[in-house]
Amino acid sequence: MKISVRSVKEFLFIIIGALVAGFGIAAFSMPAKIAGGGVNGMATILYHTFGFEPGLSMLAMNVPLFLIGLKVFGPSYGAKSLLGMVLLSVSVTVTGKIIGYEGIMSYNESIDILLSAIFGGFFLGTGIGLVMKSGANTGGTDILGQIISKYTPSPLGTSILMVDATVIITGAFVFGIERAMYAVIALYVSSQMINYVIMVMGTKYAKTAFIFSEKMDLIKKLVLEEVGHGGTIFEGEGIYTGMQRKMLMAVVPNQLINRLTVVVHKTDPNAFMVVEEAYKVLGEGFTPIEKEAVDYLQGVKRKARKKPSSPIAKD
Numbered sequence: 001m002k003i004s005v006r007s008v009k010e011f012l013f014i015i016i017g018a019l020v021a022g023f024g025i026a027a028f029s030m031p032a033k034i035a036g037g038g039v040n041g042m043a044t045i046l047y048h049t050f051g052f053e054p055g056l057s058m059l060a061m062n063v064p065l066f067l068i069g070l071k072v073f074g075p076s077y078g079a080k081s082l083l084g085m086v087l088l089s090v091s092v093t094v095t096g097k098i099i100g101y102e103g104i105m106s107y108n109e110s111i112d113i114l115l116s117a118i119f120g121g122f123f124l125g126t127g128i129g130l131v132m133k134s135g136a137n138t139g140g141t142d143i144l145g146q147i148i149s150k151y152t153p154s155p156l157g158t159s160i161l162m163v164d165a166t167v168i169i170t171g172a173f174v175f176g177i178e179r180a181m182y183a184v185i186a187l188y189v190s191s192q193m194i195n196y197v198i199m200v201m202g203t204k205y206a207k208t209a210f211i212f213s214e215k216m217d218l219i220k221k222l223v224l225e226e227v228g229h230g231g232t233i234f235e236g237e238g239i240y241t242g243m244q245r246k247m248l249m250a251v252v253p254n255q256l257i258n259r260l261t262v263v264v265h266k267t268d269p270n271a272f273m274v275v276e277e278a279y280k281v282l283g284e285g286f287t288p289i290e291k292e293a294v295d296y297l298q299g300v301k302r303k304a305r306k307k308p309s310s311p312i313a314k315d
Contacts, residue, residue: 010134014084017130018138022055022091024123029186030054030096031103032116033179035171036186037164039065039140040092040124045167045174047101054101055093059086062139069143080136088127088138117182121189128190129197133254141167206278207257211248211264213271220248222263227256251278 025040033048035041043057062085069081105112131138145160152159164187172180213219216233223231231250238245252260257275264271 010080010136011083013130013134014080014136015087017127017132017134018084018087019091019127020130021124021127021138022088023095024120024127026054026092026095026101027099027104027123028116028120029124030092030101031105032107032113032120032182033171033175034113034117034120034183034186035167035175035179036117036121036124036183036190037141037167041164041167041171041183042141043092045171049174053093054096055089055091058092059089062089065141065143066139068147069139072147080134081139084131084134084136085139088131113179113182114185117186118189121186122193124186125190125193126197129194132194133197206251206253208276208278209248209250209252209257209260210274210276211250211271212245212273213248213264213268215268215271216246216248219264219267219271222267223248223250223260226263227252227260229256229260 025044028034029036029040030044030047033044035044039058039061040054042061043052043054046052046057047054066082066085103116105116107113107116128138137143141160141163145163148159148162168180168183168187171183211219220231220233223229227250229250229252231248234247234249236245236247237243250260261273261275264273
């Protein structure tokens with residue numbers, strides 16, 4: 001069986017990403033008692049409350065969530081996601097055994113907890129972002145968020161935020177309100193790093209997909225429900241057959257293109273799909289076009305102020 005360069009690259013992303021994320025959890029978040037959402041947040045609570053081994057706790061919670069995701073979403077939660085999920089738990093356990101779950105800082109001062117929130121979020125977000133770049137995930141409560149989004153009117157981002165907020169609130173009761181506030185910082189940093197790794201580092205901003213199918217009505221419904229994005233349908237004519245056909249154009253963030261592909265394939269295996277890079281996307285769901293325009297005009301004004309005035313010619 002021939003293994004493509006792309007497949008090797010994807011598995012390297014999963015392995016490196018899981019190791020980096022696991023280091024962030026075991027070396028910073030967990031020792032600082034920062035339950036910043038997700039399964040790792042629950043594992044932190046269970047470790048400091050009952051002494052449960054964090055890596056095993058994460059795996060025990062992730063397996064049923066993975067099986068639910070596999071049943072609800074089908075093949076999109078396949079071998080790569082299972083690998084990412086297992087490797088993350090292994091990474092947390094190995095890192096914890098090597099450096100100890102007390103971490104690498106003394107935690108005698110508040111600045112130690114703040115630094116742990118920042119660097120824990122940095123490593124966790126970077127690692128998860130690398131895993132997501134491969135089209136996989138590390139399991140966790142993101143699956144619950146996706147299920148909530150699928151069966152309720154709540155958008156995906158809002159659904160995941162609700163699940164993470166529940167974990168943070170639980171952490172507030174266990175560790176105190178101050179640690180919960182640090183957890184919010186860690187969650188923000190990790191989310192920003194995930195977005196940066198997926199959308200900026202080494203790739204374009206988003207993807208534009210052009211989809212041709214005889215089952216367009218069903219595809220557009222599933223794109224809205226399962227992918228959480230809209231699109232535009234155009235009428236066209238095939239130059240070979242002369243038949244009228246519909247084309248759906250959808251712009252989605254990089255991390256959703258694999259889910260879109262699965263949705264289209266499940267609906268119509270004979271569909272035709274073209275995917276292009278979208279370097280900059282302005283408008284609803286992406287960068288606000290007003291912000292881009294204002295930033296540009298402000299940049300023009302700054303350049304104008306810095307530009308030296310032309311010398312006046314003298315007689």
